[in-house]
Amino acid sequence: MNIPNFNTTIDMKNAEKGMCQLMRELYPICRSITGNGLRKTLNLIKDQIPIEIHEVPTGTQVFDWTIPKEWNIHDAYIKDSTGERVIDFKKSNLHVVSYSKPIKAKMSLKELQKNLFTLPNYPDWIPYRTSYYKEDWGFCLTHKQFLNLQDDEYEVCIDASLEEGYLTYGEYLLEGDTTDEVLISCHVCHPSLCNDNLSGIALVTFLAKHLRQLSRRYSYRFLFMPGTIGSITWLCLNESQVSRIKHGLVVSCVGDRGPFTYKKSRRGDAEIDQAVMHVLKHTAKAYEIIDFFPYGYDERQFCSPAFNLPVGCLMRTPHGRFPEYHTSADNLDFVRPECLVDSFVKYVSTVDVLEQNKTYLNQNPKCEPQLGKRGLYRAIGGQPDERMTELALLWVLNLSDGTHTLLDIAERANLEFGVISRAAEALLAHGLLQERSEAPA
Numbered sequence: 534m535n536i537p538n539f540n541t542t543i544d545m546k547n548a549e550k551g552m553c554q555l556m557r558e559l560y561p562i563c564r565s566i567t568g569n570g571l572r573k574t575l576n577l578i579k580d581q582i583p584i585e586i587h588e589v590p591t592g593t594q595v596f597d598w599t600i601p602k603e604w605n606i607h608d609a610y611i612k613d614s615t616g617e618r619v620i621d622f623k624k625s626n627l628h629v630v631s632y633s634k635p636i637k638a639k640m641s642l643k644e645l646q647k648n649l650f651t652l653p654n655y656p657d658w659i660p661y662r663t664s665y666y667k668e669d670w671g672f673c674l675t676h677k678q679f680l681n682l683q684d685d686e687y688e689v690c691i692d693a694s695l696e697e698g699y700l701t702y703g704e705y706l707l708e709g710d711t712t713d714e715v716l717i718s719c720h721v722c723h724p725s726l727c728n729d730n731l732s733g734i735a736l737v738t739f740l741a742k743h744l745r746q747l748s749r750r751y752s753y754r755f756l757f758m759p760g761t762i763g764s765i766t767w768l769c770l771n772e773s774q775v776s777r778i779k780h781g782l783v784v785s786c787v788g789d790r791g792p793f794t795y796k797k798s799r800r801g802d803a804e805i806d807q808a809v810m811h812v813l814k815h816t817a818k819a820y821e822i823i824d825f826f827p828y829g830y831d832e833r834q835f836c837s838p839a840f841n842l843p844v845g846c847l848m849r850t851p852h853g854r855f856p857e858y859h860t861s862a863d864n865l866d867f868v869r870p871e872c873l874v875d876s877f878v879k880y881v882s883t884v885d886v887l888e889q890n891k892t893y894l895n896q897n898p899k900c901e902p903q904l905g906k907r908g909l910y911r912a913i914g915g916q917p918d919e920r921m922t923e924l925a926l927l928w929v930l931n932l933s934d935g936t937h938t939l940l941d942i943a944e945r946a947n948l949e950f951g952v953i954s955r956a957a958e959a960l961l962a963h964g965l966l967q968e969r970s971e972a973p974a
């Protein structure tokens with residue numbers, strides 16, 4: 534695995550252990566866009582980081598949407614005429630279509646079939662289905678289970694409630710030196726599904742734990758919300774302060790073996806886009822950059838035209854591009870600990886770039902300053918390539934005209950950001966640079 538040559542040290546073993554442990558704890562819980570499974574999930578995250586848990590009542594209008602009724606489920610099954618549970622929610626929470634209305638009825642196989650969902654191409658997997666905004670009910674089962682169903686009279690029971698209640702989400706603001714914010718968001722509404730859901734929750738939780746220990750220029754806002762309705766709700770309730778968000782990432786599908794995929798913000802040329810692409814270029818073996826499109830996760834809402842926030846999405850294999858997606862095969866074995874921690878490192882490296890990406894002014898712009906007499910080569914010694922060190926110093930001096938950030942310079946010089954930022958630090962220490970914002974007008 535590539536470890537970034539940036540300036541943060543990461544306790545990777547601990548992060549890996551902690552993220553995997555959290556995923557194992559969260560895996561059995563039946564989550565949805567509202568309800569007690571979601572609350573239990575947020576409370577387990579709260580054991581790790583001090584998130585605030587918000588409750589927004591059913592019926593609240595959030596832009597063009599309305600907070601739905603709260604859904605809770607206790608049990609569900611299909612029993613054959615001998616009383617045997619042929620489908621049992623207690624064996625897998627994927628067996629029930631999420632947000633199914635309660636039902637208790639007897640019916641023939643023919644009648645029942647209309648409400649059964651399977652994956653004929655993957656006969657051992659249970660599909661994941663939802664019916665949030667249309668009151669309906671259904672069961673998901675493996676195609677093998679389906680083929681075993683005899684012509685019989687079945688007892689169908691979904692012991693669930695759909696009532697006035699709340700939509701719950703978690704939020705954690707980690708304050709920095711400035712009120713400018715970096716938004717890190719993930720969805721928390723999927724039941725026992727790992728890559729699409731739990732990998733993101735685990736990564737965001739441990740990113741927050743990591744950043745808590747460091748001094749920070751930016752404030753970091755971590756959001757744990759049900760997909761779509763959660764981000765719409767958050768944006769509606771926080772509209773007046775979204776201008777604080779200077780950079781953002783939506784975290785999802787970060788634990789599979791696939792190469793990285795970065796989906797750019799709607800703007801396409803935001804600093805976050807540049808930072809992620811730089812990190813991937815220098816630390817990932819293979820990766821793909823894709824343009825924004827109005828489908829996917831909550832970047833759709835953050836990047837809606839009235840907000841157009843600089844929010845991208847860094848994932849491994851995107852949703853829908855791996856067959857296990859939204860099936861019972863997206864389980865604890867599908868997420869690889871080494872891949873999850875590799876994703877964690879990419880996020881930490883990206884944040885590290887954002888933290889240090891400043892603009893400077895060369896204080897000796899009339900020809901090159903004499904570096905040797907200032908001992909500058911020794912000052913950043915210990916680098917394997919002396920020529921690279923000298924080049925980095927010269928690039929920083931040449932492009933520090935107040936219009937290029939360090940990341941611009943790293944890109945132009947085709948050098949890793951860490952090399953450029955260390956060169957800038959040395960020049961700063963020798964009075965050859967001044968931060969632009971500190972320069973007299």
Ligand SMILES: [Zn+2]
Binds near residue numbers: 729
């Ligand atoms: Zn999903």
